[in-house]
Amino acid sequence: MSSASDLSLKFPFWRRAVSSRLAMGGCYALAAALTAVSVALGSSPTLSGALGPASPLVLTLLGLALALTAILAALLGWRFLGLVSARSRDAGARLHLRFVALFALAAVAPAVIVALFFGLLVTRGVDNWFSARVQTVVENSAVVARSYVEEQKHYIGDHVAVMARVLDQAAPTLSDTPVAFGHFLRDLASDNGFAAAYLIDGEGRVLARAEPDGAAPLLIPPLSTFKAADEGDVSVGAFESADLFRALYRLRGYPDAYLYVVRPVDRGIFSHLRETEASLTAYREAKAKRARIQAAFALSYLETVLLVLVGAVWLGMAAANSIAAPVARLVQAAGRVAGGDLTARVDSRKDPEEIAVLSRAFNRMTIDLQEQQAALRAAHVDAESRRLFTEAVLLGVSAGVIGLDPGGRVSAVNRQAARLLNLAPDEGGGRRLGDIAPELQGVAAAAALHGKDAEEDIDVTRGGESRRLRVRASQSAEGLVLTFDDITRLVTAQRNAA
Template sequence: MAATAVKRFGRGLWPMLLLFALLLVSLSFMSDATHNSERFGRMYSWLLLTNAAGLLILLGLIGRNLYWLIRQVRAGAPGARLTSRMVWMFVILAVAPVSVVYYFSLQFLQRGIDTWFDVEIENSLESALELSQSAFDVRMRDRLRTTEQLAGELTEVPSPLAPLSLFDLRVRSGAVELTLLSHNGRIIASSGLESTSIVPDRPGDAVLLQLRRGASYVGLDPSGDGGLHIRAVVPVPLATPTSEQRILQALYPIPERLSTQADEVQAAYARYRELAYLRKPLKYSYTLTLSVVLVLSLLSAVWAGFYAARKLVAPIRNIAEGTRAVADGDYSRRLPSTSDDELGFLVRSFNMMTRRLAMARDHARRSQLEVEGQRTYLETLLGSLSSGVISLSPDQRIRTVNTAAETILGIPLKRSAGEPLQALVTAHPFLEPLQEAIERHREASGGPHWTDQLSLFGPNGRQVLICRGARLPGDGVRPGGQVLVLDDVTALIQAQRDAAWGEVARRLAHEIKNPLTPIQLSAERLRRKYLPGMEASEGEVLDRATHTIIHQVESMKEMVNAFSDYARAPQLELRPLALNELVAEIAELYRGMHPNVELELALDPAEPWTEADPNRLRQLLHNLIKNAHEAIGTEQPGQIRLETRCRVEDDTPYADLWVCDNGPGFRAEVSEQLFEPYVTTKTKGTGLGLAIVKKIVEEHGGQLQAGNRDDGGAYVRVQLRQVPRPQATA
């Protein structure tokens, strides 16, 4: 509370005006005291201390304001620098003229006081005083002689008759009062003009003592009416030696004008001597008073500068703070309007602006809430869909992704919201077919809707996706783009294919496999029954015909068995499997089978492990190696390379199995249908080898690729998910 009161006192106007008034009154008393030596000695020190205390209080308040201003400037408070510039401007404007006035006033004061004590003036006052004293001395000597003459006339007058003689002598001499006294001061007779005065004015003991010594007395003494009169006291000559010694006192009036002039001369001379004595203290007091006035003026100007600067800058500081609050999002700030000038108009305009901004913000907030509600509804709707939904901007940036899309593709797509699709494809290369389909249909400029089937190999293994795209209309506020709908049909296609080929296998077993055994038995019976009894030429024909029948029946049985193997869906027995050991085991079975074919192994030292059915993978390797042998042939040297590799893609480890040969490779016309049944490039074969391989790979969730090598020959790559090496048991 005390600090707040001091702060208000230092910044309030009326308390400071009261302090200024008290200081001015004190200075007025100081100035008045310098003109009176008695008051100067009694009051000047206290007035000086009072003014010094007031100036110290004012200086302390100004120091507090200056400290506050420095803190505001260092803190970067709004309006602090402008306040400091205005304060400096007030100080400079006040110091410059006041300093000039103070300098010349001080010079004028010093020289003016010196002129008061000029030598000629002092001589003139002394001469005037001596002149007045000389005039009084002449007049008193005349009155003394007159009194002596009157005393001589009273020599023969006896004391009883003295009153009559005194009256005549008084009238003739012009005296105010004549008194005849004995030598011891006893009044014998008296005559005077004032009837009211009963007792005559007796001379003092000192005068009587002087007369006893034989000397007369004459001097100026004050009268009862406040003026002066000449007192002359002389002894009366003795008529006889034995006569009583008597004394005559005469009081002569002095003209009032002469008395007044004499008093004025005496007072002026005394005043001059007093001022001459106080010459240096007077100059010091006037200089000190003028300096106090100067300091008071300067401090008042400084305080007025602070006060005026705060008053002028306060609206600007309020506007700056309000602007900062608006920049921080606080639109409820209202500034106080204390004037009707341009600054007041600016404050009112600012308040109107903040009200409108608050209304606009509230409207935008309501609109945002509505948009958020719609978005929440849309996200809930998209989240409940089993199809993946991805929306793209016109510049191919990801906007919206639902949970089903992340589940289908197996990657966190929502983290990539706002990023270009190209960046997502760069991070996840298996999405390149999706990007190519989008670019292809966008450049085709067909209808607003399109559909495409994609084959991806990602974290979820090989997937077949149905991708549907639609263009989004744009407007002036929100641009268009397109939306993608993804459906994983891998399991559906696999189920349809398995069902179709299962039906084919059953039909083949029913329609073809059942008659084959009777045909073969009949041909063998014909050979045993008729061949031994026939002639050589006829037996040769029968032998060739029955042999052809039996051979073709065996071929048809093999074909039907192959179809049965393809259509059959055996129960997989998955377990961790060392891929290098399995490849090495199968490779040993084929070493030396064809002398002209070299079998080479390139196994990864990391020893990849996968989770698979060993029997189905053995069947896969048998089919691939057999196909490679058949492609190379037996007429020219060849090479088959079996290779395993470990790799990581999208933070997912994979184990790859490569089977390469240097045969003629795949023909271009069948490159797109290599894994379909009945597709083969050999003169002999069922066309089911690679189809069975693909089926085995799909059963294990892998992906199969095949193509021609750049240096000649063909390759088949099997991609399987890699699993950690199992811990050895004790």
Template sequence: MSVSVSDARIVPRAEEKQRHVSGWIGGSIVVLALVSALLTFLVLSGSTPVAPVHEVVIGVFVLNALLIIALLVIVIFEAAVVIRARKAGAAAAGLHVRIVGLFSFIAALPAILVAIIATVTIERGLEPWFSDRMRDAVFKSVEVADAYAASQCKSLGREIRILADDLTRAKPAFDADRRWFDSFLTARATSLGVPVAMVMQPPEKVIARANIDVLRNPPMPDKAAFEDAQAAPDPICVIPRNSRVFGTLMKLPTYEGSYLYTAREVDPLAVEFPAVARGAAVEYLAIDARRKGVQVAFASMYALIALILLLSAIWFGLSFANRLVAPIRRMIHATDQVSSGNFYVQVPIKRSEGDLAHLGETFNKMTAELRRQHDGLVTASGVIDRRRRFTETVLSGVSSGVLSLDSEGHITIINRSAEALLGTGGRLLGKPIVEIAPELASFVAEALHGRMRQSAGQVVISRGGQDRMVNVRATREGESLGAGLVVTLDDITDLVSAQRTAAWADVARRIAHEIKNPLTPIQLSAERIKRRFGKVIVEGKDVFDQCTDTIVRQVEDIRRMVDEFSSFARMPKPSLQREDIVETVRQVVFLWRVGNPETTIEEQLPHDAVQARFDRRLISQALTNVIKNATEAIEAVPAEEREGQARIDVRFERREDGRIVIDVTDTGKGLPQEQRQKLLEPYMTTREGGTGLGLAIVGKILEDHGGGIELLDRPDGARGARIRLWFPETGPVQEAESGAEGARNGSLGSDRDNNKNRTSL
């Protein structure tokens, strides 16, 4: 069953839902902010029906500020998620941070550059319009307009004074004859070149008027003009609104409540220009007064818009980075799962991810193939493991030593039997065979590099003071040179010893039979000669008696030797009984201590009884022979060469593996270092006058008990020897068995105890 990466809990579902909601909220705020920035630009540029008045500008600023705060909160939240993932060591967190940083840099750099350029451009663009030359030009235009208006007013003022003086003189005519007065007014106005001349009372009551058809309906002065004329001693200039007329108004003192109003039509631009110039100057001054404020306002608005764009770009960068990093993060987690051995991981595929989705499909195919191959390898490994365990079981169960060597002669496989036979401590795997067992070097070299695949022979391996006869067979694994080897080691020491023992037993039986038959007649004849002729012989009687006694004594010695031969040849089967082995050892030691007071014999025996199945008489005989050999070995050392007192230590041990071990350690001359095991063969002795049957009989007794004998040196390194006797507490496994296999395993028992840390099959 496949396991998806989302199931592997890369991103918890609650966190995914939270990111989905925050994405929608962030996107909505970004869209609103961008729309607000666009509307702000349109409003301030006057491209909308909404006038950019103070209240509108303030509202736009507040709206943009709120949206910027919301954007800032969203961006900070997303950035905090990224930073928290980076600190937590999330997959692809570094890539996530780099992408966000890149987008932020790309968005911030143009905004900063445009802000600098825009600020400089606005400053440079406004500077010419507010320079001293421009200021002078604006005010000069106002002065020109005022001068033109003043000249017109001055001309009309001069004319209105003349006309006013004339009318003052004509006041009686005004009172007497109005028609004449009108004609007079018309004549004087015409002569002065004034198209409009009338006597008025406010607001628009015309008392007298010059009948000139140039301006039929001239614009009338307003109420304010009459008030100004009332207060002014001189004529005032009147420029009615929305007209092409310049006029003057003057109070007529002689005409109660009346005013003289004259007007002349001029170019419309001459009328409009002063007002326009003056308005432009006022507006120019107002703009100049609030220029800094305008610059700050535009800069602030641009900063708000730029900040909106920047934060929006950062949010888009975060969103894009999330969409880009999410599949990469799933992929990294999936590869981590595969590297840890989980080949059932699957990456969720989202078609919206494009090429990354294709990458995920490829990864899923790869994991499926890896899973198939892994399952095949697991199956094959199981088969190989079962075969290996079977091979190990076979190798560990066989009595022969088995070694596998590579092409360079290094040990790759070794079973326990080979370890025990080679008798070296420590790990053997990987070590060269020539260092572990130099005796096998010739067989290994011949099998590795020779023409024949196999090399066989016999060799003596000496370990721990014991010589083992080994049958060696080295076989090359392949036909080509340089292939590995399989070396088998068969310990035939006990077999050879048994064969020799059997041969010597047969020889001893035959010799005993052939020698024992004439011994009795010889002895009887010697005794008869002594009795018959002992009284007759007078001369040389001492010599005669000595010769006959020698014959009898030698016959007894030969008979004793023949009896030993017979005992060795006809060694009885042990009669196993459950008895106290400790008491048996104690009695033997006591007898030898009493019979050899010059030798110190100490025993290390437990206080409690130890029950075992053994033949009391045979074990006592074996221990007696060993102690006897120890005393003879001590006596063989010259007195001047002895180190300390003559001492024999008998130590008893009951081991956890169920073996009874008896060690006899002496301070005698010791054992030879070479061919020590031959001392266990019949008729092999290093003592003058010895028969060579003592240790052979001991070995035979212990073999019949399922145990063995070991010839060792003293553990403290001093001169002397240690003879180890051992047999199972429960007796031999099969009482009728010859015991050869038990002797072989027994002789190797101490090696196994000393090599517990050895690596083997």
């Protein structure tokens, strides 16, 4: 299976989408906004119609939010696959994965804990909405409101009938004494609880009226109301804007007359009745869609959890990128230094300040190492040239020369010394003087003890041949230098001459 990086090369659109913070940020913000609106609407059981918890609009918003969240999850999963494929060869990718895992765990752990209680809480919450007690309260509130209206209508019907009988008996006084009839009508309306009363004919003309100052203006009933009154019924109409009832009744004692009365009710009673009926209708609709409401709640919770998880993973990747990328560059540069490349440097211009301090310290260290390496190489070249020069000089000296370091070990032996002491080539290097020429230890010790030159004639026997050597030990900055000449012939000649 090809890696995510290979796939991104085949599909450049996905590569640009993954790397575009603006595109992902806009997608995330839109998904969060849709989820917030969906949760707000889905958690309002009092709403109905197009804004109800289980309405098509809410479910559509939930679907769009879920689709956007899935797109974000796919893009982040693409990047995650790239990190997984690169973790074996890139230390920065491994650090990326650790950050992403920690942020994802921090987001998922609370969600899992809440999910353990979510089913119980939502189920009980929805059950409480539709419990028998709540249903009884809602139903009874509507019944009480309707009962009040019906009671008012019955009251109006009963008292209008009483007034009609009295007015039918007083019909002759309407034409004889209209003023007295008006006072009589007013007292009769007040006794029966009406704010105003009128006698009107079939065309709406007022024959007599009894109304107080500031009464509601007279509204002539429509033709349908007159027809209902002609059939012997009390036609009662409710006027919500004015908070009153109006009733019309045909008077049988008059050739063409109708009793028209007005009865006010408590302010706002009709609007309360309408709201109660609307709430009852919404409650019944919600109860019928109970399963859909629970499903909408569960989907809202799932989208919220996914959105938080995607945000946490995205934040983890962003945080890891600002830390892991500089650390990865440091690791790579350290590997080059370990391989001997002291020219390795880390670019710290775009790094966070804390990482930039480390990068600058690393760069200073590599610069110092490079300078020290150059100085060591120069010193080595100089020391080697001196050694070669010294060896060249020693080769041309007829006397034997042995050099000792401050620790008493042989550091140089020329060819003449090796011949006189019967040493193999390179035999003395690094050994103690006593191991190759114990006879010379006394002179060397005397020079080291007194800090000045010492000279002594010493007999040395090698391979059955004895030689008389004149040994001189001198102090130097690098230890002791022993020089000796073979004076065997000179001593023999002096003896023969004597």
